[in-house]
Amino acid sequence: xxTVTRLKQKLPGNALTxxxxxxxxxxxxxxxxxxAPWLKPLGYDRIYYYHIRKTAGTSxxxxxxxxxxxxxxxxxxxxxxxxHGWIVHGDYVFVTHNRYLIQRGHYFFADxxxxxxxxxxxxxxxxxxxxxxPVARVISHYRMVRxxxxxxxxxxxxxxxxxxxxxxxxxxxxxxxxxxxxxQLYMFSKTFxxxxxxxxxSRLNYVMFTEAFGEHLNRLGSLLQLNLHSFSEKAGxxxxxxxxxxxxxxxxxxxxEYALVEAVAPLAGVYRELR
Numbered sequence: 001x002x003t004v005t006r007l008k009q010k011l012p013g014n015a016l017t018x019x020x021x022x023x024x025x026x027x028x029x030x031x032x033x034x035x036a037p038w039l040k041p042l043g044y045d046r047i048y049y050y051h052i053r054k055t056a057g058t059s060x061x062x063x064x065x066x067x068x069x070x071x072x073x074x075x076x077x078x079x080x081x082x083x084h085g086w087i088v089h090g091d092y093v094f095v096t097h098n099r100y101l102i103q104r105g106h107y108f109f110a111d112x113x114x115x116x117x118x119x120x121x122x123x124x125x126x127x128x129x130x131x132x133x134p135v136a137r138v139i140s141h142y143r144m145v146r147x148x149x150x151x152x153x154x155x156x157x158x159x160x161x162x163x164x165x166x167x168x169x170x171x172x173x174x175x176x177x178x179x180x181x182x183x184q185l186y187m188f189s190k191t192f193x194x195x196x197x198x199x200x201x202s203r204l205n206y207v208m209f210t211e212a213f214g215e216h217l218n219r220l221g222s223l224l225q226l227n228l229h230s231f232s233e234k235a236g237x238x239x240x241x242x243x244x245x246x247x248x249x250x251x252x253x254x255x256x257e258y259a260l261v262e263a264v265a266p267l268a269g270v271y272r273e274l275r
Contacts, residue, residue, distance in 0.1 A: 014099070014118060017099040017100050018100075020085065020098045020100040020101070021100040023084065023098065024085065024086065024101060027084040027086070031088040032093070034088060034091075035088045035091060035093050036091035038091060038108050041126060041223075041224035041225060042126065042223070042224060042273075043124075044124055044126035044275070045105065045122070045124045045125065046105055046110070046122070046124075046125050046126070047064070047109045047110070047126045047127075047128065047224075048102065048109075048111070048121050048125050048128070049061065049064075049109070049110070049111035049127075049128045049130075050111075050112075050116055050187055050188075050204075051111040051112055051113050051129075051130075052113070052129065052131070052132075052137075052183055052184050052187055053113060053141060053183065054132065054138075054141045054144070055130040055137060055184075055210045056130055056132075056210045056213045057111070059213065059230060060111075060128075060130060060217065061096075061109075061111050063217060063221075063228040063229055063230060064094070064108075064109040064228065065089060065094060065109075067090065067092060067226060067228075068089035068090025068091065069089065069090045072089055077089070081094070084098075085097050085098030086098060086101055086107070092108040092109065093106065093107045093108055094107060094108065094110065095107040095110035095111075096110065096111055096112060097111075097112045097113065097114070098112075099114065099119065102119060102121070103119060103121070104122075105121075105125070115179075115186060115187050115188075115190065116187055116188050116200060117188070117189070117200075123275060124275050126205050126206070126224070127203075127204045127205050127206075128204065128205065128207070128208065128220075129201065129204055130207075130209065131184055131201075131207065131208070131209055131264070131268075132184070132209065132210035132211070132261075133210070133261070134182075134184060134257040134258055134261060135247065135250055135251055135254060136210075137183075137184070137210075138181060138250060139240070139242065139250075141180075142169060142240060143237040143238065143239075143240050145164070146237070146240055147238060164176075168241075169240065169243075169246050170246055173249065173250060173253065181253060181254070182253075182254065182256060184257050184260065184261065185197050185256055185257045185260050188201055188260075194256050194260050194263070197260050198260060198263045201264045201267065202264065202267065202272075203274055204267075204274070205271060205272055205273070205274055206269075206270075206271055206272070207264060207267045207268050207269075207270075208220070208268060209269075212268065212269065213230065216268065216269045219269050223271050
């Protein structure tokens with residue numbers, strides 16, 4: 001499995017689209033017949049979430065998933081969703097991490113960690129993202145990958161370079177790819193250009209901040225007239241040892257991302273009608 005993951009990492013992002021199409025074809029699509037036409041919030045055909053890891057994104061995804069009924073915590077359903085990249089839950093079609101299906105657009109809600117510059121999202125899509133204090137986000141990611149290793153957890157992404165915790169936090173910072181250290185910036189600019197990323201985020205319909213998640217979710221639910229409820233994010237991963245020097249080094253490395261987050265802060269929690 002780790003060998004396959006490393007090989008896939010070497011492929012350009014768009015080269016994975018045919019594989020995602022084949023994965024869809026191999027799945028049992030009979031349940032698609034029971035999906036009912038859903039109401040279109042504010043007249044948008046679908047909702048897409050640019051999911052940046054460790055920003056409370058799982059909580060947002062579950063808020064939408066549970067519109068289809070409160071049983072999505074059911075493990076078999078979650079395994080199906082993770083394996084196939086789509087599911088019919090209640091009357092809704094949901095898609096996750098499948099480039100083909102995301103770009104095809106036949107869903108109520110979709111999300112992925114895929115950078116925005118690698119996707120062609122269909123027109124008339126309500127687009128969302130969540131941003132977080134950059135230092136807090138990276139430390140949260142480090143805590144997670146250390147927990148994986150210390151507890152022998154077999155996560156599908158464990159073999160990826162960005163998920164190697166190294167010997168300590170300094171070693172982690174030496175090794176983590178820039179595209180993952182500065183993931184919030186890279187999500188919206190392939191060249192880590194702050195101005196380009198600001199422009200891209202400004203074209204989204206709704207921006208949330210982790211630090212104001214509950215407030216921003218309530219506003220989003222009222223805006224879309226959907227009964228969105230906050231669900232607890234994944235359990236904490238325990239404390240880690242990080243020195244003041246390491247924290248200062250991290251803050252300096254993340255300076256471009258802070259420039260992005262600070263520039264778009266006035267957009268948080270505010271709807272922009274962009275189609």
